[in-house]
Every structure is written in C-alpha cells, then in structure tokens.
Amino acid sequence: DIVLTQSPALAVSLGQRATISCRASQSVSISRYNLMHWYQQKPGQQPKLLIYRASNLASGIPARFSGSGSGTDFTLTINPVQADDIATYYCQQSRESPPTFGGGTKLELK
Amino acid sequence: EVQLVESGGGLVQPGRSMKLSCAASGFTFSSFPMAWVRQAPTKGLEWVATISTSGGSTYYRDSVKGRFTISRDNAKSTLYLQMNSLRSEDTATYYCTRERAPIAAISYVMDAWGQGASVTVSS
Numbered sequence: 001d002i003v004l005t006q007s008p009a010l011a012v013s014l015g016q017r018a019t020i021s022c023r024a025s026q027s028v029s030i031s032r033y034n035l036m037h038w039y040q041q042k043p044g045q046q047p048k049l050l051i052y053r054a055s056n057l058a059s060g061i062p063a064r065f066s067g068s069g070s071g072t073d074f075t076l077t078i079n080p081v082q083a084d085d086i087a088t089y090y091c092q093q094s095r096e097s098p099p100t101f102g103g104g105t106k107l108e109l110k
Numbered sequence: 111e112v113q114l115v116e117s118g119g120g121l122v123q124p125g126r127s128m129k130l131s132c133a134a135s136g137f138t139f140s141s142f143p144m145a146w147v148r149q150a151p152t153k154g155l156e157w158v159a160t161i162s163t164s165g166g167s168t169y170y171r172d173s174v175k176g177r178f179t180i181s182r183d184n185a186k187s188t189l190y191l192q193m194n195s196l197r198s199e200d201t202a203t204y205y206c207t208r209e210r211a212p213i214a215a216i217s218y219v220m221d222a223w224g225q226g227a228s229v230t231v232s233s
Contacts, residue, residue: 094218
C-alpha cells in the first residue's frame, strides 16, 4: 500500500499562511495527473473534499485554499488562515488501490 | 443539495453481523460510484469498499474481504454495507460517500460524505 506521511500538527496565527505537507512512499502521479487529494475535517463532523488532483478546488471551497505538488511531495496552503479553518487536514491518494489517507495534520492556533 | 444519511449502526458482539444503509438524495444516484470509509475512535480515515454505478464491480480493502459486502439499489437510491464476522478492530464511524465521477468511472475521490454511523464491536 502507498503510505502517506503528514506532520501531526501545525500552529499558525490568524491571517497568516499555513502550509501543510504530505509525502507519499512512491509516486502518485500518472502522466499529467497528480492523484493526490485533500480533505478537511472539523471536530464532530464528517470530512469535506477541498482539493482534488493536487490543485483543483472542489465545489464551494474558498480561494484561500490551494494545492500543489507532483510525484511524492504535495502541499496544501491556506492563505490567509481564518478561525473557521481550524480542523484536521488529510491527504489521500488514488493512484493505486487501496486508496490510502495520511494520518492527518491538526491545524492549531498559535 | 446532496444528502447522504446513514442508518443501522450500534453495538454488536464480536462474530455477529450488522447491515448499514445509506439513503441518498439530491443527485442522480445511479450515475455515481459509491464508497464506504471508516474512522476508528480518535484515528484517521480508512477506505473500506467501493461499488460501481451498476453494482457490477466491487472493491474491498484486504482486511474486510470475504466478511463485508457492499451493494446498492439504484431504484431506491440506497447504498448498503453488510458486515459479517465482526471484530473489535472494525469499531469505527462508517461514512457513506459519493465518488467524484465526471465520466461515471471509479475515481476513489470522495466528494460528498454522510454524517456517519457508529459501529461498536464489543462483548
């Protein structure tokens, strides 16, 4: 299985930029498609798709969220961070079955 | 508005069975692959199973193969997960999810999630 590694937590100040990283144990890119996706989960709620295929904003997601990366290294950026963004963020690959998730990065206020 | 509403969770003894249901609305159910994703208490997310639009193709993680069965009734816009021979490690919140499918193909990208059904396997 492809293993996705995320830092457990990140502390940021409101209004600043947050950069959340995800590293895959092998490439999750096929040709021009980067098969990495990002989800947000707030406490007590279900996850929500933020970004698909590394850099595409899902429907209804604010433009302060963006994604980048290819191969094995991917980044989710939130700029500027708002209070409503405090949550846990998961990366997920769909390059190979089984699809796997990272362990999650908890975004906290500094 | 897309809605996915799970039902059927609860407490079950090890080795017993349980069936989850997910009622879908707000979209053309038969046009989307569907999946179950679970989350153990205080843990991360884990994909469980996916089913194609027609139900003719199913995919499972190794740890549930032979024990769980994903199915769908397109006429009723309902997704199911039959869970047999349950183990303590199956304890989790089970989310019904819709897969993002621009051409109705399986993508393993979950673009809509239900609120989840809690399953506790314990004696």
